[in-house]
Amino acid sequence: MAELLSVRGLRVDFVTDGGVAQVLDGINLDVGRGEVVGLVGESGCGKTTLARAILGILPAGAARVRGGEVRFRGADLLRQDPAVLNARVRGKAITFIPQDPSTSLSPLFPVQTQIMDLMKWKSPRAGNGAGARWPLWRYPRGRYHADREAVLEALRAVQIPEPARALRRLPHEFSGGQRQRLMIAMALLPQPDLIIADEPTTALDVTIQAQILRLLRELVKARGVSVLFTTHDLGTAHEICDRVVVMYAGQEMEAAPTEAFFARPAHPYTRRLLASVPTATGELRDIPGDVPSLVAPPPGCRFHPRCEYATPECQARPALRALAPDHGVRCHHPVDGPVGIGA
Amino acid sequence: MSAAWFVVRRLTRDRSALVGLILIGVLLLAALLAPVLATHPDDVFELHPARRLQAPGASHWLGTDRMGADVYSRLLFGARITLLIGVIAVGTSLLVGVPIGLVAGHFHGWFSDLLMRVSDIFLAVPQVVLAIAIAQTLGPSLPNVILALSATYWPWFARVVYAEARVVQKEIFVESTVALGASPWRLTALHVLPNIASPIIVRASIGMGFTILTAAALGFLGLGPPPPTPEWGRTIAESREFLPDAWWYATAPGLAIFLTVMGFNLLGDGLRDVLDPRLRRGRTPRDG
Amino acid sequence: MSGQPPLLELVELVRHFPVRNAFGRRTGWIRAVDGVSLAVYPGETIGLVGESGCGKSTLGKTVMGIHAPTAGDIRFAGREIGRLPPRERRAIARDLQYVYQDPGASLDPRWKVLHSLHEPLKIHTRLSHAEREQQVRAILAAVGLPDAHLDHYPHELSGGQQRRVGLARILTLRPRMVILDEPTSGLDVSVQASVLKLVRALQQAFALTYVFISHDLAVVRAMCARIAVMYLGKLVEVGDTAAVFEEPRHPYTRSLLAAVPRIGGRRVTLDFALEGEPPNPRDVPSGCRFRTRCPLVQDRCAVEEPPLREVDGRRVACHFA
Numbered sequence: 042m043a044e045l046l047s048v049r050g051l052r053v054d055f056v057t058d059g060g061v062a063q064v065l066d067g068i069n070l071d072v073g074r075g076e077v078v079g080l081v082g083e084s085g086c087g088k089t090t091l092a093r094a095i096l097g098i099l100p101a102g103a104a105r106v107r108g109g110e111v112r113f114r115g116a117d118l119l120r121q122d123p124a125v126l127n128a129r130v131r132g133k134a135i136t137f138i139p140q141d142p143s144t145s146l147s148p149l150f151p152v153q154t155q156i157m158d159l160m161k162w163k164s165p166r167a168g169n170g171a172g173a174r175w176p177l178w179r180y181p182r183g184r185y186h187a188d189r190e191a192v193l194e195a196l197r198a199v200q201i202p203e204p205a206r207a208l209r210r211l212p213h214e215f216s217g218g219q220r221q222r223l224m225i226a227m228a229l230l231p232q233p234d235l236i237i238a239d240e241p242t243t244a245l246d247v248t249i250q251a252q253i254l255r256l257l258r259e260l261v262k263a264r265g266v267s268v269l270f271t272t273h274d275l276g277t278a279h280e281i282c283d284r285v286v287v288m289y290a291g292q293e294m295e296a297a298p299t300e301a302f303f304a305r306p307a308h309p310y311t312r313r314l315l316a317s318v319p320t321a322t323g324e325l326r327d328i329p330g331d332v333p334s335l336v337a338p339p340p341g342c343r344f345h346p347r348c349e350y351a352t353p354e355c356q357a358r359p360a361l362r363a364l365a366p367d368h369g370v371r372c373h374h375p376v377d378g379p380v381g382i383g384a
Numbered sequence: 385m386s387a388a389w390f391v392v393r394r395l396t397r398d399r400s401a402l403v404g405l406i407l408i409g410v411l412l413l414a415a416l417l418a419p420v421l422a423t424h425p426d427d428v429f430e431l432h433p434a435r436r437l438q439a440p441g442a443s444h445w446l447g448t449d450r451m452g453a454d455v456y457s458r459l460l461f462g463a464r465i466t467l468l469i470g471v472i473a474v475g476t477s478l479l480v481g482v483p484i485g486l487v488a489g490h491f492h493g494w495f496s497d498l499l500m501r502v503s504d505i506f507l508a509v510p511q512v513v514l515a516i517a518i519a520q521t522l523g524p525s526l527p528n529v530i531l532a533l534s535a536t537y538w539p540w541f542a543r544v545v546y547a548e549a550r551v552v553q554k555e556i557f558v559e560s561t562v563a564l565g566a567s568p569w570r571l572t573a574l575h576v577l578p579n580i581a582s583p584i585i586v587r588a589s590i591g592m593g594f595t596i597l598t599a600a601a602l603g604f605l606g607l608g609p610p611p612p613t614p615e616w617g618r619t620i621a622e623s624r625e626f627l628p629d630a631w632w633y634a635t636a637p638g639l640a641i642f643l644t645v646m647g648f649n650l651l652g653d654g655l656r657d658v659l660d661p662r663l664r665r666g667r668t669p670r671d672g
Numbered sequence: 673m674s675g676q677p678p679l680l681e682l683v684e685l686v687r688h689f690p691v692r693n694a695f696g697r698r699t700g701w702i703r704a705v706d707g708v709s710l711a712v713y714p715g716e717t718i719g720l721v722g723e724s725g726c727g728k729s730t731l732g733k734t735v736m737g738i739h740a741p742t743a744g745d746i747r748f749a750g751r752e753i754g755r756l757p758p759r760e761r762r763a764i765a766r767d768l769q770y771v772y773q774d775p776g777a778s779l780d781p782r783w784k785v786l787h788s789l790h791e792p793l794k795i796h797t798r799l800s801h802a803e804r805e806q807q808v809r810a811i812l813a814a815v816g817l818p819d820a821h822l823d824h825y826p827h828e829l830s831g832g833q834q835r836r837v838g839l840a841r842i843l844t845l846r847p848r849m850v851i852l853d854e855p856t857s858g859l860d861v862s863v864q865a866s867v868l869k870l871v872r873a874l875q876q877a878f879a880l881t882y883v884f885i886s887h888d889l890a891v892v893r894a895m896c897a898r899i900a901v902m903y904l905g906k907l908v909e910v911g912d913t914a915a916v917f918e919e920p921r922h923p924y925t926r927s928l929l930a931a932v933p934r935i936g937g938r939r940v941t942l943d944f945a946l947e948g949e950p951p952n953p954r955d956v957p958s959g960c961r962f963r964t965r966c967p968l969v970q971d972r973c974a975v976e977e978p979p980l981r982e983v984d985g986r987r988v989a990c991h992f993a
Contacts, residue, residue, distance in 0.1 A: 074962050083860035216949050244886060246723035248946050251931035254942035273860060276890075276933030303936050317865040318935065319894035323919070327866035331830070560778035563736050564792050564842070565765030578782050 044112075045234055045267050046072040046095065051109035053087075053094055055335075058104075062335040064090045064292040066166040067109065070362070072267050077258065079282035080101075083314075086333055087291040088271040092237050095269070097126060114234065116155065132163045136228040138238040142220035146212035153192075153208035158187040158229060163231040195226040199262060212236060218249040225257055235267045242277060254280045275318060279303060282366070287311050290333055290343040292358070296318070297368040307364055307375035310344045314381045342372065350374040393659040401654020407647025415467045418460040427453035428461050428614055437630045447632040448621060451612075455636050458614035462637065465615050466644065469599045470592045473533035478588060481538035485545025486572055489553060500546060503539035510535040511598055519607035525598070526609040529602055533595050544587050548580035555579075584657035586652050593648030602642050616641050677750065678711035679849055679881050680735065680768075685709070685744035685754075686733045687727075691954060702953050706732040706905035707744070709980070712849070715874065719896030719913065721889060721928070723950060727905040728885050732851045735883075736770045737761050749848070766796045769847040773854040775838025779826040785837055786822035792845045807844055814877055815840045815870060832863040839874060849881040856891055868895060889932050893917055901925045902959040904953055910927040911986025921983060921993040924962045960990070968992050 053065040063086045072078045080088045093099050095111055097118060111118045113135065118126065139145045146155055161167070161180045166187055196204035199222040211232070212220060221241060228236050242250040258281050261268050265266055271276050279287050279299060286296040287308065295308040306312050316326045330347035339346050345355035352373065359373045385558050395401045423445065432452030440447040446456040486504065488496035506514075515532035522528045552558060553576065561575055602608045603617025611618065616637040624635035687705040690698045704727040712718050722728045733739050735746055737753070746754040753764050772778035779788050786808070793804045812819065815836045826834060837854065842850060855871060856864040868891065875882060886892050892899060893913055900910045901922065909922040920926040928944035934940055948965045951957055957964050963973040972991055980989040 085860065218949050247889070247910070247931040248723065248927055248944075249949060251933075251941050251944040252947070255944060256943070274933075275861070276935055279935045280933045280939050314862060315935070317862040319868065319890045321893060324895045325865045325869045325872070325894065327864075327869060328862040400837050554774055556777040557780045559738060560770070560772050561780070562793070563738055563765065563770040564731075564795060565762040567759075567762065570795065575780055579780070590871065633774075 043297040045074045045076075045114065046070070046269070047112045048095065049110050050063060050113070051091070051094060051111065052107035053090055053099065054105045054107055055090075056105070056355050060336040064256055064291050064335055065094065065106075065336055066338070067358070068288070068291070068293055068295060070269075070286055070296075072360060074234070075262070075265040075269055077261060077270060077281055077283045079278035079285040080269060080288065081273070081275060081278050082271075082288035083283055083332065083363065084274055085290070085335070086288040087181070089239060089289050092239050092269065092271055094238060094381070096135060097123075097131060122214065132159070133231045134233055135235045136231055136233040137223050138221075138228045138241045140240040140243055142224045143217070145224065146220070148212055151209050151211055152215075155212075156192050156208070156223075156230070157185070157189065159227060160192065160230060164188045164191070165232040174304070192226075195230050196223075198229070199223070199226045199256060200336070201226070201273075208377060217245055218253060221245065221249075221253055225260065226252075226319060226363070229260060229266070232264075236261065238268055238270045240272055241270075243274070243330060250277070251280075257281065271358070275303075275315065287314070290338060291335060292343050293371065294344065295368075295370045295372075297365075301365065301368050304379055305368075306380060307368070307370040307377065308344075308372045309348050309374070309376060312376060312380050330368050344382070350376070386610070391655075391658055394653050395651075398654045398657060400650045401658070403561055404647045404650030404652075407643050408651060411463055411467065411647065414460050415463040418464055422454070422457035422460050424454035424457045425461075427457050429612055431583075437626060437633070439630075440483065440632050444586060446636045447630065449619070449630075449633055452627060459616075459636055459640055462614040462616045462619065462640070463644075465609065465613060465643055466596050466599065469526070469530055469533065469566060470596045470648075472530045473595045473599075474588055474591045476530070476534035476539050477538040477591065478584070480534070481541025481543075482545050482577075482584065484538070485542040486549055488542070488546045489549025490568060496546075499542070503542040506536065506539040507543070509536070512601060515598065515602055516605065516607060519602060524607045524610055526613070529599055529608050531603070533598060536598075537591055537595060541584065541587060541588055543595065544583050545580060549576055552576050552579045582655075585659065586656045587646065589648050589652035589655055592654070593645040596648070597641065597645050608623050675861060676714055678747075679714045680710075680712040680883070681745075681747040682708055682710045682731075682735070683747070685731070685734065685746060685747040686729055686742045687739055688742045700954050703905050703956055704735060704953060706956070707835060708902075708905075708907055708954075710900055710907065710910065711880060712883060714848075714881050715879065717884055717899060718904060719892035719895045719899040720885045720888065721892050722902035723928075725950060725954070726902045728902050729853055731902070732770065732853055732883065732885050736768065736851060737764070738770075765798070767843050767848045768851075769842040769845065769849070770851045771838055771842060771853060771855060773857055774834075775841075776826050776829070776831070776834040778838055779834070779841075783812075783825075784822070785826065785829070786825055788826075789822075789837070789841055789844060796845055797836060808840075811840045811843050814843070814874065831859055832867060835859070835867050836870065839870065842858060843874065843878060845969060847880070849883070851883045851885065853885045853886070854887070856888070857886070860903060864891070871895070889899060889929065901928065904950060904956055906961060906989065907980055907987070908962065908989045909986065910980070911988075915986060916919060921986065921988040922962075922990045923966050923968050923992075927965075 048068055048070040051065050051068045055062045055064050068091055070091070080091065082088045090099070094106065106119060109159060113130065118130065146152065164184065166184050193204045199224055201207050201219060202303070215223065242253050245253060254277065258367065264330040270281055281301050284296065284298050285302040287294045287310065289310050295311045300314045303315070306315055313328045317328060319325060328347060333343055333346065341358050345351040348355070359371050361369045361371055362375060363369050364375065395405060402451050413662065414421065430453070435448055436450055436452040437443055438448045439531060444454050444456065446459065449455055451459070473565065484499050489497040519528050520530040558575055561571055599608065600617030603615040604621045606621065608618055610616045619637040622632055623630065626633050680794065685705055686709045689702040689704055691700040693703055694697050708731060720728045720731065722791050730739065741754040745752050748764060753761065766842060789899055790804050791810045793799055816839060817836045818835065821829060823834060825838070831839065852871065856867055859867060872895065874880060884892060884896050896913050899913045901908050901924065903924050909916060909920065909925045916925060917929060920929055930940060930944055931946070932940065937981050945967060946965060951964055959975050959977050960966070960973040963969045966973065976991070978989045978991045980987045983993050
């Protein structure tokens with residue numbers, strides 16, 4: 042598959058009061074063209090940091106990229122000119138859908154002002170950042186009207202009723218589900234190659250979540266856009282993803298096509314994670330122990346202190362083992378066979 | 385206590401707060417040890433017309449005033465008055481303002497509205513004008529200055545406490561304590577008040593500076609304690625006519641007021657930073 | 673269980689909140705809880721599910737006495753408690769307790785854990801410090817919290833540990849009934865499993881009756897024998913969990929269950945049909961509240977509000993159930 046995004050050996054440290062936390066420990070990740078990839082993991086596993094590292098929006102003071110590369114369309118984003126990145130990649134070739142849309146829009150301005158502001162710089166008709174260095178640069182009339190048509194079209198695509206009237210409203214006049222539809226429209230408008238969606242349905246109710254997941258999947262599939270979708274909810278990952286990557290404590294553990302991932306998970310962590318989903322029979326299985334400190338993480342595979350299969354070998358990070366052409370696991374003792382999953 | 389020690393340690397690390405602490409420390413020492421530190425402790429009440437308006441020198445470090453008294457010694461005894469006014473006025477304001485703010489913050493409805501409107505009325509009257517009115521009516525004296533300052537400063541505490549209490553009332557831990565069956569009394573005394581202590585302390589520190597400044601202004605206008613009390617504001621007023629000849633006469637109390645007020649304000653700012661609970665949560669940030 | 677009298681009985685319970693404009697004039701009502709009748713029997717776990725804004729938390733807090741009921745009765749152990757004077761009402765808290773969604777936020781940030789654990793006993797009993805200490809230690813063993821944590825402040829504990837402290841705090845009173853408000857929301861699945869296990873073990877150990885408020889249907893299915901589904905301030909379906917999940921009778925319950933992702937099967941979103949979002953509880957639709965989104969809607973639904981009626985051993989509020 043032609044890789045659109047490929048992250049190799051990415052290491053990111055965070056300077057904290059308690060010491061240097063190794064938040065990403067040599068992460069590998071691939072996203073193919075037109076593919077929806079789920080980045081699944083529990084809180085603190087580093088999935089949000091990875092998403093931010095790809096977007097290049099890590100907190101400047103605290104985060105340090107220690108090594109690795111983030112290749113997007115063949116070029117390493119970590120080593121590119123920040124001005125070029127701003128003009129051509131960020132918000133344009135790679136766009137973002139946040140977890141909480143209510144904080145991503147200014148409460149003071151109508152939605153139209155904010156979307157058109159985005160289009161002024163990031164519209165596909167804007168060329169490669171022409172005039173982007175001039176904050177007072179005027180919005181060309183002709184392009185404004187073309188862009189506005191595109192915006193209305195996008196709002197129709199995300200099924201916001203009466204798009205022209207909706208544009209004049211303030212963000213708080215939209216419900217949570219509608220705001221997330223707006224964010225999807227805004228992410229699609231620059232005609233990106235990749236959308237990074239950070240837990241976009243976590244704050245929504247199940248019925249709204251089902252609507253949004255369906256809409257997002259239909260839209261990106263129709264347009265051939267790739268999506269990197271972070272979530273802590275395995276059910277959500279199952280609904281929307283073509284492929285799933287599991288992270289634990291800053292390391293990727295297993296990557297597999299969605300079918301294989303849920304049917305034959307091979308990594309002991311993945312299996313325990315899937316088993317901890319409540320079942321219809323009321324059986325509850327947790328993972329004993331706690332997530333390790335990222336300041337002083339265990340050596341090798343970071344799951345080994347909690348792993349029932351652990352051996353001294355696990356003190357060294359296992360190499361990638363391919364179980365099937367598209368199914369890779371980083372474990373010395375991969376397990377075969379299905380896991381009983383409920384619900 | 386560890387919490388108090390923590391605050392002091394953090395304060396000493398903040399440069400401007402440290403300056404504030406030192407200034408206030410010097411003021412406290414001056415007030416407490418005035419009889420020991422003063423070179424001419426009797427000059428507060430005695431007149432020495434022979435040596436009036438002498439320039440600073442070996443025997444009179446800060447010169448002498450129009451009565452021939454030692455400016456330095458009078459300054460030290462003046463610190464006592466200044467501190468006395470500040471502590472009692474702010475203390476009284478706390479005793480009146482904090483309960484009113486807490487009560488208004490606890491109840492919802494006309495009663496809390498009434499309390500806050502009353503404090504608004506006090507806030508709307510310019511402080512110096514009200515103080516002048518009180519001092520004029522009751523006569524210039526130390527207790528009347530303190531009364532005037534307390535009467536005008538308590539609404540600030542009532543306001544701060546009311547606003548903060550309203551915020552804390554909405555916190556889940558307060559609601560959960562209500563659900564536990566706690567009485568309003570317990571809730572306010574043990575949960576709400578300790579959680580709003582920081583802004584009260586900050587406001588008290590800044591209030592000390594403000595009150596001392598106003599007291600000096602009243603003294604300057606002749607509404608403070610009558611002579612021969614070595615009150616700083618009155619001393620400046622007395623020195624006006626000698627300003628061209630005796631620069632030290634006005635400079636010494638002027639500087640003393642300036643440094644004292646600055647000390648309390650710097651300490652207040654420092655406390656605001658140190659007592660901010662967000663800084664105390666020194667926990668490794670996690671991402672999701 | 674049906675032979676026993678209910679421990680908690682709600683009769684047409686109503687809680688409305690006034691909506692005021694900038695000048696404090698009332699411009700309308702939010703009908704958060706709008707006529708709920710429900711019986712909870714000793715020893716059971718009843719799940720209260722619904723989407724955000726449906727009034728399930730308001731219902732729990734009205735039962736707890738945090739909100740006063742606008743109308744209707746709350747009968748606890750045979751006694752009406754909704755209109756008791758404050759002092760008597762507070763005493764009820766000894767038997768009827770509430771666990772907050774975020775127990776970290778429900779502990780005073782300035783109090784050490786041990787201090788917070790003593791507080792309920794200080795409020796409701798006259799035990800000496802040593803006697804209280806003994807009770808607290810016994811509960812700590814039950815919730816599996818190491819002694820080392822007692823000297824910490826709430827923010828120094830992990831989410832799972834905070835939930836253990838939250839449970840320990842209310843259990844020191846040995847209540848008869850506990851209302852759990854979203855006890856696992858915000859937790860990772862692996863931690864969620866251990867908290868749910870604990871909740872279940874505590875029910876056995878302390879003979880508790882639970883009202884389990886949650887929006888997570890998978891969790892409710894695993895934990896509750898009976899389930900009550902709420903929509904816009906009203907119950908739409910009440911019945912045995914297994915039966916309701918097997919064959920939901922109300923169209924809303926059906927949609928709600930259809931929206932839950934099912935791992936390993938066909939993607940549920942491919943067939944999910946429910947459109948729109950719940951209306952604002954300020955402007956509740958006439959007749960049946962669900963009619964604006966209902967696939968079965970007919971003219972009758974706009975005129976006549978369906979009562980919660982008995983159908984096949986459960987209660988459903990739909991004309992066509």
